[in-house]
Amino acid sequence: MENFTYLNPTKIVFGKDTVKDIGKNLYKFGSKKVLLLYGKGSIKKNGVYDTVVNSLKEKNIDFVEVSGVKPNPVLTKVHEAIKIAREQEIDGILAVGGGSVIDSAKAIAAGFYYDGDVWDFFEGKAKPYKGLPIFTVLTISATGSEMNSGGVITNEKENKKWAFGSPLVYPKVSIIDPTVQYSLPRNQTINGGIDAMTHVFELYFDKTKNNDIMDEVSEGIIRTVMKHIPVLLKDPKNYESRANLAWSATLALNRINGTGRQGGDWSSHMIEHSLSAFYDVSHGAGLAVIAPAWMKYVYKEDISKWVRFAEKIFNIHDGTDEEKALKGIDKLIEFYKKIGAPTTLKKLNIIEDDLEKIANNAALLCPMGNMKKLEKDDVLNILKIAYE
Amino acid sequence: MENFTYLNPTKIVFGKDTVKDIGKNLYKFGSKKVLLLYGKGSIKKNGVYDTVVNSLKEKNIDFVEVSGVKPNPVLTKVHEAIKIAREQEIDGILAVGGGSVIDSAKAIAAGFYYDGDVWDFFEGKAKPYKGLPIFTVLTISATGSEMNSGGVITNEKENKKWAFGSPLVYPKVSIIDPTVQYSLPRNQTINGGIDAMTHVFELYFDKTKNNDIMDEVSEGIIRTVMKHIPVLLKDPKNYESRANLAWSATLALNRINGTGRQGGDWSSHMIEHSLSAFYDVSHGAGLAVIAPAWMKYVYKEDISKWVRFAEKIFNIHDGTDEEKALKGIDKLIEFYKKIGAPTTLKKLNIIEDDLEKIANNAALLCPMGNMKKLEKDDVLNILKIAYE
Incomplete structure (x- = not known):
């Protein structure tokens, strides 16, 4: 450990x-006037918007709305919101939405106090020194952004989907009401669950040895997510499954699960980010394709960990270590297929000729990963495995 | 959930x-002068005292020592320390030790600002409204007090070993260095592990339904503790086992494991507290006897949970539910015997005639428990089961 x-x-x-x-x-908390940030309006359909606004009015808290945050949220929106936040002299941000909205809120919160371009934080050229307080009402369980200090934004001009983090942008309060997810489209439940699972994979497969307690916690999260996604596909209003999935997704990336580790691998995320920097692919769908391909490419670096994964998650006990490890990865892909997730880049309508371009984009962050230090050619190989 | x-x-x-x-x-944090609180001097033997004092001196932080905190810490010591803390105008408490020292620090921290007797907090007659900041250096993994907001103190004049809690007494910083536990006496490693396991039992067996994610986390903690105690009995300086046991014990009672539950049962703890209000029994040793007896008495209240426990912890899959549940409890007792823990009150040298007195003491808190609301006669029955 x-x-x-x-x-x-x-x-x-x-x-x-x-x-x-x-x-x-x-x-x-003492808020008087907040920036109310949300996405493309699903919160107006499911009643969350009205509940939030009434709750603010009851306490005489003023608010300024910025809406239209997209999945794979973009830098121009962040710039727009920072400008409005400054003009309107707000004292906090209320993010109502999923990871895209909350990640945007984090960039706005840190950018609000920074004279330069907020993108500097993503490039590592500057560090946030102050942040507006952030509050969230979560509407989809996936990224864990509601209880962590990181965010991912796409600089659409430069085709860079990159991350930044700062202890200053932990939300002060996050409200997680699983019932608001009853009305989620089917594919968002699937993709959210896969995102949460992949967060666990990034941490679990990072070469750390002897962290039994976090391996146990990781496996517990994976089994719980895998148990409840299929229930929700048949019964989207099953409260207990929504609640188990929601809290599992938060715990997957609230840093508890990363304690005593080497920081995680994160290659699958970085490669997926390059993919969705060019294609408007849902993050979870991209991860369903990339993470297993990454596993196939690197499992020999720590085969005992993939054997453990096969045993603990899929009850695979027969065969050589090699066979068990590969069978575990196959079973994961089989699960993704079963719940209706894409499992090849082809199915995501990625053009094969673009793989080189995607790998070049990812190469800006190379060498990446902890399980195996990946260079551009490795990334390309993984993309080829993922292709069909 | x-x-x-x-x-x-x-x-x-x-x-x-x-x-x-x-x-x-x-x-x-800005501390200038702290109360340095510790126990009976083991920290002087293992070097922790010197390391702490040198570290304080390097930063010119003044300190006043209060030592001699006993296991099953007593109210008179808390009173003594509050008096000294006030006279010396300290601005924080540095607790160096295990649960006894940290629990005492919490009572001192809250009592420092309270005009009445700090015991009022334990009787529920008053609530802390302010607390001195607490810092801890943990020397034995057991109670989880290093990352929670509760404490247990014995009022020795009234034979009451009772608890209090307040968000004001969460430690600000806790240092957990597993290497300082290399020199722990064998029985303290055992009892600490059992205390941690019993915290999980209190939460796990509380009648909450459908909290899969926390059941998984609970089971992961139990398996990890059960894996590493036996290693440490053979190899007390095994770092990885010390680290896994330490972090598991903290996670067992830092409230994560209690999320989405009904608050836990806590009967085993309350009965054990009555036991150690009269006898100088180590808390973990008392729990090794009481918790399995409590399980035998109440398991029918939620037999499916004990079946799950038997399956997930001991791989028991054969027999009726009743048989599996009972076999799981027997296996737990077997494990306790294997690691050298006492498993009957007789072995703890409790006099049979005193059971009534112990039950009467516990009755002050009746009805107790969530799995089954226990009255005095139930407590007496559990003590009888525990006797031999």
């Missing part, structure tokens, strides 16, 4: 009928 | 060679 420090200052309010508590929480 | 709120503000610094970082952390 590796040395670590851990501190997570986010307060979670979890459960049925909790969205209406957002006003109370902002009031406690 | 139940609704919950979760916020844990404790910063954990975990790993090899981290004790020396305590001065730096206090300095960052």
Whole structure:
């Protein structure tokens, strides 16, 4: 187990009928006027918008709306929101949505106080020194952004989908009401679950040895997500499954699961980001294709870990280590197929000739990964494995 | 799954060679003069005292010592320390030790600002409204007090071993260096592990339904503790086992594991507290006897949970539900015997005639428990099961 420090200052309010508590929480914090940030309007259909707005009004908290945050959220939107936030002199950000909205909120919160371009944080040219307080009402369980300090934004002019992180952008309060996810489109439930699973994979397969307790926690999260996605595909309003999936997705990336590790691998995420920098692919769908391909390419670096994965997740106990490891990866792909996720780049309508371009884009971050240090050619090989 | 709120503000610094970082952390916090609280001097033998004191001196942080905190820590010591803390105008408490020292620090921290008797908090007659900041250097993994907001103190005049809790007494920073536990006496490693396991039992067996994710986490903690105690009994300086046991014990009771539950049962703890209010029994040893007896008495209240326990922890898959449940409890007792823990009150040298007195003491807190609401006669029955 590796040395670590851990501190997570986010307060979670979890459960049925909790969205209406957002006003109370902002009031406690002393907020007077917030930037209300959301996406393309699904919150107006499912009632979340009305509940939030009423809750703010009850506590006389003023708000300015910025909407239209897209999946794979873009830098121009962040710039626009920072400008409005400054003009309107808001004192906090209320992000109502999923990872895209919350990640955008983080960039806005840190960019608000920074004279240069907020993109500098993503390029590593500057570090946030202050952040607006962030509050969230989560509407899809996937990224874990509601309880961590990272965010991913696409610089659409430069085709860079990159991440930044700072302890300053942990949300102060996040409300997770699983019932608001009853109305999620089927593919968003699937992709959200796969995103959460892949976060666990990034941490679990990172070459750390002897971290039994976090391996146990990781395996517990994976089994729980895999148990409840299929239930939700048949019964989207199953509260217990929504709740188990939601809390699992948060725990997958709230840093507890990363304690005592080497920081994770993150190649699958970086490669997927290059993919969705060019194609408007849902992050979870991209990961369903990339992560297993990455596994096939690197499993020999630590075969015992993939044997453990096969045993603990899929009950595979027969065969050589090699056979068990590969069977575990196959079973994962089989699960993805079963729940209706894409499992090849071809199925995502990626043009084969573009693989080189995607690999070149990823190469900006090479060498990447911890399980195996990947160079551009490795990335290209993984993309080829993923292709069909 | 139940609704919950979760916020844990404790910063954990975990790993090899981290004790020396305590001065730096206090300095960052702005501490000038702390109460240095510890036990009966083991920290002087294993070098922790010197490392802590040097670290304080390096940052010019003044300190006043109060030592002699006993296992099953007592109220008179808390009173003594509050008096000294006030006279010396300290601005924080540095607890160096295990649960007894940290629990005492919590009572001192809250009592420091309270005009009445700090015991009022334990009786529920008053609530802490302010607390001195607490910092800890953990020397034995067991209670989880290093990352939670509760404490247990014995009022020795009234034979009451009771608990209190307040968000104000979460430690600000806790340093967990597994290497300082290399020199622990064998029975303390055993009892610490059993305490951690029993915390998980209290939460796991509390009648909550459909909390798969926390059941998984609970089972992961139990398996990890059960794997590493036997290793440590043969090889007390095995770093990986010390580290896994340490982090598991913290996670067992840092409230994550309690999320989405009904608050836990806690009968085993309350009965054990009555036992050690009269007898100087180590808490973990008492729990090794009481918790399995409690299980035998109440398992029919939720037999499916004990079946799950038998399956997930001991791989028991044959027999009726009743048989599996009972076999699981027997296997737990067998494990306790194997590691050298006492498994009957008789072996703890409890006099049979005292069972009534112990049950009467526990009855002050009746009805107790969530799995089954226990009255005094139930407690007496459990003590009788535990006797031999």
